[in-house]
Amino acid sequence: MKKRLEKTDVKEKTVVVRFDYNVPIINGKIIDNTKIMASLDTINYLLKNDCKIVILSHLGKIKKEEDKLNNSLELVAENLKKILKQEIYFSHDTMDPELPERIKIMLPRDIILLENTRFLDIPNKLESNCDIQAASFLASLGEIFVMDAFASCHRAHASTVGITKFLPSCIGFSVERELAALDKLLMNPKRPFTVIMGGAKVEDKLELIEAMLLKCEHLLLAGGLANSFLAALNFNIGSSLATNNYQTIQKLQNILLNNREKILLPLDAIVGSSYDKNYTKYKKINEISDNEIIYDIGIKTIEKYKKIILESETIFLNGTMGVYEDYRYSNGTKEILNILKESGKIVVAGGGDSVSSVKHFGFNDAFTYLSCGGGATLEYLIYGHLVGIDSIMEDEEIEVLDV
Numbered sequence: 001m002k003k004r005l006e007k008t009d010v011k012e013k014t015v016v017v018r019f020d021y022n023v024p025i026i027n028g029k030i031i032d033n034t035k036i037m038a039s040l041d042t043i044n045y046l047l048k049n050d051c052k053i054v055i056l057s058h059l060g061k062i063k064k065e066e067d068k069l070n071n072s073l074e075l076v077a078e079n080l081k082k083i084l085k086q087e088i089y090f091s092h093d094t095m096d097p098e099l100p101e102r103i104k105i106m107l108p109r110d111i112i113l114l115e116n117t118r119f120l121d122i123p124n125k126l127e128s129n130c131d132i133q134a135a136s137f138l139a140s141l142g143e144i145f146v147m148d149a150f151a152s153c154h155r156a157h158a159s160t161v162g163i164t165k166f167l168p169s170c171i172g173f174s175v176e177r178e179l180a181a182l183d184k185l186l187m188n189p190k191r192p193f194t195v196i197m198g199g200a201k202v203e204d205k206l207e208l209i210e211a212m213l214l215k216c217e218h219l220l221l222a223g224g225l226a227n228s229f230l231a232a233l234n235f236n237i238g239s240s241l242a243t244n245n246y247q248t249i250q251k252l253q254n255i256l257l258n259n260r261e262k263i264l265l266p267l268d269a270i271v272g273s274s275y276d277k278n279y280t281k282y283k284k285i286n287e288i289s290d291n292e293i294i295y296d297i298g299i300k301t302i303e304k305y306k307k308i309i310l311e312s313e314t315i316f317l318n319g320t321m322g323v324y325e326d327y328r329y330s331n332g333t334k335e336i337l338n339i340l341k342e343s344g345k346i347v348v349a350g351g352g353d354s355v356s357s358v359k360h361f362g363f364n365d366a367f368t369y370l371s372c373g374g375g376a377t378l379e380y381l382i383y384g385h386l387v388g389i390d391s392i393m394e395d396e397e398i399e400v401l402d403v
C-alpha cells in the first residue's frame with residue numbers, strides 16, 4: 001500500500017478524499033475559507049490526473065436533529081465552485097444508496113461533495129463511533145482514499161479511520177505540509193517555549209493542558225479555560241463561561257498547585273453584563289460582580305503576557321483572548337497578535353479560531369506558520385502521532401519539507 005499521494009497511482013481513478021471543511025459560518029456566510037484553500041493542492045493534483053473526486057467532510061458538532069439546520073456543506077460546495085470555476089455536484093444524503101451509480105456516470109475531473117458526515121450521527125452515531133458499515137459504504141464510492149483533513153486527524157471516525165480499513169489509503173498534500181511544518185518548528189522547539197491557549201470548555205482540553213505543561217515553559221490562558229482556573233482559585237467570575245463540575249475544579253486546583261510558575265492567568269478583564277447588552281466595563285479580576293461576564297483580557301494582562309512572549313523563543317497560539325468579533329472585546333486578541341507579530345520569534349498559530357482572528361486583523365503573513373489544526377495540532381505536539389494517520393503511515397517516513 002502506497003502512503004503518499006505523490007507516490008500513489010491515482011491516474012484516472014475514482015478517489016475518495018476526506019478534507020476538513022469545518023469552516024466558520026456566521027449568518028449563512030463563510031467568514032474564513034483557509035481550510036478550503038488548504039485543500040486545493042490535492043484537488044488540483046487529482047484533477048490533473050483525470051480522477052473522479054468524491055469529497056467527504058464534517059461541519060460543526062451534530063448532537064441533535066436541529067444542529068443539521070446550520071451545518072450543511074452546501075455552502076462549501078458553492079464556495080468551492082467559485083474557486084475552482086467548475087460544477088461541484090452535491091449529495092444531500094451522505095449515504096444515498098444511489099451514490100455508487102451516480103458516481104459511476106460521472107466524468108473524469110468531475111467532483112462531488114457529500115453532505116456533512118456527522119449527519120450520520122443522528123440517530124446512531126455512525127460517523128463518530130467509526131461504524132464499520134458506514135465506513136465500508138463510503139469506501140465503496142472509490143478506489144483510493146486520500147486523508148487530507150489534518151484538523152480531523154485526531155478523530156477516529158468512519159470517514160477518517162474506518163474507511164482506511166477498506167481502501168488503499170494515502171495522505172494528501174495538506175496533511176503532508178502540516179506534519180513537515182510542525183515537526184520542524186514545534187517538535188523540538190527553541191526554548192523557552194510558550195503556549196497561549198484560549199477556548200471555551202476546559203473539560204475538552206484538560207488532558208491536553210496537563211500533557212502540554214510537561215512540554216512548555218509557560219502556559220498563558222484566556223477565555224473559558226482561564227475562567228475555570230480562576231474559579232478554581234475562588235475568584236468570583238460572575239456569569240462568565242466556566243466549568244461548574246466539582247471534580248474538574250478539583251483537578252484544576254491540583255494542576256495549579258503543581259504548576260504555580262508555569263501557568264499565567266488574567267489579572268484584569270473587559271466585562272459585559274448578563275442583563276444589559278450595552279454594558280461594558282474594565283474590571284480587575286478580583287472586582288467582578290455576579291452579573292458580569294468576562295469577554296476579553298485587560299491591559300495589565302496584556303503587559304504581563306507580553307513580558308513572557310518577549311522572553312520566549314517559540315510561541316504556539318491556540319485560541320483567542322476573548323470575543324474578538326465584537327469590537328468592544330477585540331483589543332486583547334488584537335494586541336497579543338500584534339505583540340507576537342513584532343516579537344520576531346518563531347510563532348505558530350493553530351486552530352480555526354486562532355487562524356480566523358489572525359486573518360480578521362490582517363496579520364496573515366506575520367507569523368511563522370498557520371496550522372489548520374486546533375485539537376489535532378495540540379495532540380500531535382503532545383503525543384507525536386495522530387490516529388487518523390497512524391493507519392496510513394505504517395512504513396513510510398515523511399520527508400521534512402521547507403516551509
Ligand code: 3PG
Nearest residue numbers: 020022151152352374375
Ligand atoms: C477543528 O476545527 O478543530 C476540526 O474540524 C475538528 O473539529 P471537532 O473538534 O468538532 O472534531
